[in-house]
Amino acid sequence: MTSEPTRTEATEAGDDGPVSQTLARVSRLHRLSGGRLLRPTGLCSGQEFLMMTLWKEGSVRQSELAKTLDLDPSTVTLMLRRLEQGGHVVRMRDPQDRRVMLVRASAESYALRPEVAQVWARLEEYTLDGLDDEEREAFARILSKIEKNLSSTDDG
Amino acid sequence: MTSEPTRTEATEAGDDGPVSQTLARVSRLHRLSGGRLLRPTGLCSGQEFLMMTLWKEGSVRQSELAKTLDLDPSTVTLMLRRLEQGGHVVRMRDPQDRRVMLVRASAESYALRPEVAQVWARLEEYTLDGLDDEEREAFARILSKIEKNLSSTDDG
């Protein structure tokens, strides 16, 4: 039973498994894998992004953070609340502009930085295992193109 | 006047911008884009996967569905509850084995099938816009490899 028996016309372009489908599946696996590796650090999948940004940038406004991470402001608010509760970030009202919240990584959080970096390196190797340099380069390049394609969606 | 380097090109290369990061961003954009296109159909991002499976397979057990979609059973339960409430699926206890739930697409749901197919085709083109055949082939191939890499994560 190697070939599908009931293959009615279906789509005009190749198989029923488009790239989109694979991409979705891969991304879920990737996220899951990352979350698992991240577990010992106490962070959840997605939070490490935020922390890495803070570690790198220092003190940033919340709105900047949302823009950098390309996330909805409400998402950032919730994530920060949890991270604050966990003692990973510190939030403060900007005295100059009382609307904005200034966020920075807590002193203790810096202990996690190398761990997170290692996790990411491991995940990266895990993901790209068995791919030669050429493939990696091609993948990065194509991914970048696709990102541009999809980014131009919501121009307004 | 805080020191703020030109932010716009910071995402390009140089710093610790691994593939993982881009992949995560791309997948979010992809999902978002899909959700937007899917909106007119009344389905949410992720549900179309499930419906496509049902349309193709007919009546399936819920556990089978979870395995096929590679989702947690609890996720499937919730999704199905909502889809059932929306009239898109029909659930029934298997009389032979009263543990299992048999799920199938509702008759009305079939009206959505071509719409969803079109949305997916559009998303596919959108995603891969500007890529030549060679790049598409390479991307699909590499993605497939990566999927295999990440799938072998949870064996132990």
Next chain:
DNA sequence: GCGAGTTCATTGGTCGGCCAATGAACTCGC
């Protein structure tokens, strides 16, 4: 036939993500 184990679905809890709407604070025009 009855108890141990397994399979299956559900529930409850948590998190990431979105949108829409609200309200607080600042900016600008007049």
Next chain:
DNA sequence: GCGAGTTCATTGGCCGACCAATGAACTCGC
């Protein structure tokens, strides 16, 4: 100086997705 508009963060509602634990139903061993 005051009102209109904008920016910023938060809230509430919703969905996808995970894990852990529970309970119902079946299977198998004895």
